[in-house]
Amino acid sequence: MDSAAASAKRFPRVALFDLDGTLLDSAPDMVATANRMFAARGLPPVDPDMLRKHVSKGARAMVAAMFPDLDEAGRDALVPEFLRVYREELGRHSALFDDIAAMLQALEDDGARWGIITNKAEYLARDVLAGLDWQQRCAVLVGGDTYAEKKPHPLPLLEAARTLGVAPGQCVYVGDDERDVVAARAAGMASIAVTWGYRLDGEDPETWQADAMAAQPRELLDPAAWPAPLSP
Template sequence: MSAAVAAQATQAFPKAVLFDLDGTLLDSAPDMLAVANLMRAQHGLAPMPLDDLRAHVSKGSRAMLGAAFPHVDASERDGWVQQFLDLYERELGLHGAPFDGVEPMLAALEAAGRPWGIVTNKPEYLARKLMPLLGWETRCAVLIGGDTLAVRKPDPLPLTVAAQQIGIDPADCVYVGDDERDILAARGAGMASVVALWGYRLAEDDPIAWQGDVLIDAPSDLIEAGAWPATR
């Protein structure tokens, strides 16, 4: 056995993995589209196609409202955020699903005895309501939402708090996300990072420029321990 093959054979999964939710574990764009089109119908507008909204999902409700109502002033759209969230709560989990390969990847981590958790900018109450719908309520070791703490990503605090809650040093964790603020948060927390290329990105986004530790094309690629970045 060559040294390279031997090294890969003994490569272990990280001690813990934290994930972004929307655009990383969960393809929630269809749920978001249902909400956007309900609101567009209320304003007498035709439905918008999924492709026009998909890239904005990881940027949050304000960005999605901007894509759905580009002709409306941002200050007025800001007043619609709570309505967007209320409608999303109704549509939660009805249209979206985990990305292909996510379940086998999570199963591989669990088989290796590695805890995994979620750090998202989605409001915590909405993220928690999703967990039983996905069958993750007892599998997810920690969940930090965008309003759990006083700050959210790209601030690193949510990641460091998540690591503390599962009892793993941040330097021994990996964070996986599809947005630049995910990678910035990981770097600030002292965590290795994975850029999820399967997620939601605007045309002008350059994931290479984010300088994550590894760029991965599909969740199924992470079933192999050797695909993960090295930790401390």
């Protein structure tokens, strides 16, 4: 693509994002949550680098990483406590990744709409939006419990497109986990895999077969970095 064509390219009309590890560096809130639970049990602080790798996998995965000696039933019993404490810590330590605010503003300036599809419980995701003052800016929010299925199932993405009144193929989905790419592919959406988020050792985004990849949020300030939607 020559420079004139690149400068003329626009962002997709609908950009949909994962939340944790994609827009928001929420790991510090999770670490604070783990440390409160550990302190209550007389345990030393959690290894933040260890826990950070599990953030995109959800509350159960984080509890499993925190308490590896517990069986599944024991870990599941701690999930409500984790969510309760996390809600109290939510937004106190987290921050947007660098250039995310500028990227969202660039989308809006180009007339595009954006929304969030996360596996985080919807009530927690709404708390995040309120803390960021995004309630009016975010065109659609889908949580992990909004519908009967969550990512990697395509249903949340399909319902988000339906809510916005667009065909799924008109959307581009952006996420930091393989399930984001899997869900987008199943929904008929183009996808971007971002590599600044949270991944377990051995996970290789190159193998996810996303339509595009981005190593830094500032790359997505350029419309040319975005794949073309799969339908006009």
